[in-house]
Amino acid sequence: MGTKVKEKKGLLLLCCVTIVAILAGAVFLFTQRPPSGNGLVLDDNATMGTLPGIDMEQRQKELQQQLDETMIAFSINSSPVFASGRAEGNLMLENPENNAKLLVVEIHLDGTDEIIYQSKALPIGSYIENARLDKVLEPGTYPATAYFKAYRESDQAFVGQAGAAITISVLS
Amino acid sequence: MKLKMVFRILPVVLLAALLVTSAYGADLPIGASSMDIPIGTSGDMVMVGTVEPTIMSVTMPTYVPFHIARAVQGDNKVISPRITVTNNSSVPVSLDVSYTRVDLSKLPGTTWNDGQYVGNNQIAIGFQPETIANQMPTSLAGTKWLQANTYQNVHVMSLTAYGESTMYVVGTLGSAVPENDTFSVIPTFVVRQVR
Numbered sequence: 001m002g003t004k005v006k007e008k009k010g011l012l013l014l015c016c017v018t019i020v021a022i023l024a025g026a027v028f029l030f031t032q033r034p035p036s037g038n039g040l041v042l043d044d045n046a047t048m049g050t051l052p053g054i055d056m057e058q059r060q061k062e063l064q065q066q067l068d069e070t071m072i073a074f075s076i077n078s079s080p081v082f083a084s085g086r087a088e089g090n091l092m093l094e095n096p097e098n099n100a101k102l103l104v105v106e107i108h109l110d111g112t113d114e115i116i117y118q119s120k121a122l123p124i125g126s127y128i129e130n131a132r133l134d135k136v137l138e139p140g141t142y143p144a145t146a147y148f149k150a151y152r153e154s155d156q157a158f159v160g161q162a163g164a165a166i167t168i169s170v171l172s
Numbered sequence: 173m174k175l176k177m178v179f180r181i182l183p184v185v186l187l188a189a190l191l192v193t194s195a196y197g198a199d200l201p202i203g204a205s206s207m208d209i210p211i212g213t214s215g216d217m218v219m220v221g222t223v224e225p226t227i228m229s230v231t232m233p234t235y236v237p238f239h240i241a242r243a244v245q246g247d248n249k250v251i252s253p254r255i256t257v258t259n260n261s262s263v264p265v266s267l268d269v270s271y272t273r274v275d276l277s278k279l280p281g282t283t284w285n286d287g288q289y290v291g292n293n294q295i296a297i298g299f300q301p302e303t304i305a306n307q308m309p310t311s312l313a314g315t316k317w318l319q320a321n322t323y324q325n326v327h328v329m330s331l332t333a334y335g336e337s338t339m340y341v342v343g344t345l346g347s348a349v350p351e352n353d354t355f356s357v358i359p360t361f362v363v364r365q366v367r
Contacts, residue, residue, distance in 0.1 A: 056244070056251055059239060059251050060251055060252070060253060060308070063237050063238060063239065063251065063252065063253040064253040064254060066235075066237045066253070067233055067235070067236060067237060067253040067254075067255065068253075070233050070234045070235040070236075071231055071232065071233050071234070072231070072232065072233075072234050073229070073230070073231040073260070074229070074230065075227050075228065075229035075260075075261070076227070076228055076229075077225045077226065077227055077228075078225075078226045078227070078228045078263070078364075078365040079225065079226060080225070081225075090225055092225060092227055094229070096229075145270070145362060147360075148234075150234050159234055159235060160233070160234025160235035160358075161234055161360065162232050162233070162234050162360070162361050162362075162363070163270060163360055163361065163362035163363070164228055164230075164362065164363050164364070165362055165363070165364035165365070
């Protein structure tokens, strides 16, 4: 009795193995069959889609996105006045709320390019109304350029700079 | 008796007080913030004016990315983003390029040109105002060319009060300029009040 059951089980196992082997063989043959037509084989290295860089519109969109990220807004008094070389003057520097960047302001005298003022970083949505210059200037009028250096807020990476021409007056 | 005395003195005191107040008002010094002008007399009123400082407020790019390729149709070989500058202030301003830092070190043998007619190994880059909305220029006519690594004052744009204006990077390159490498052109924009 026990021998017959064993024989049946062995037969069943043999059938299963045979079926699996037949299926595996079929799958192998199906994947390895030669393509129809001229026998071309598709390249595994090919990526579906349009080659990057060929679409000018797409490229321009990418450039536009890069440019938009570097835009800065700022405000400054075009003619700040200092009562004396050591006094505070109304520079009126502003880093508006819509900027999303930290700003550092450097003022250079035109001609000599000497730095006469450097702020620390202005947080977004802040301003400096009055400030004292780092260099004491004699009474007179000085053409200068204020450079706004922009830094990304998240990692403080330098983004770029823009300038504003101003005229500084020192009264006495 | 005392009440009678009070009623006799009170009008005198009130009259005296009235005269003293008028005299004080008439003698107010020049520059006083306010004064009483008695009816039927004349007085000087001081008007103090304060000149408000002119604030320049603008939104502009700090970095301008662009691509250049011979395959681009037309004389202009640059693919440029649309560069819009906004004047948020009540005074007209102009936009100049004061300096352009150029690095061609990754393009061996290539030199800079500050005009349209480039040699085989030359590159020239400039700015051109937008003439047709949202369309990059195809020609190089009217381009403000940038000079490399030297101080300059190239006027590229004028903006009315609260106005905005748009321009593009344009340029060309010679046939022998190597491809597939990058070079950098970093103009410093300076905004100034138009007086």
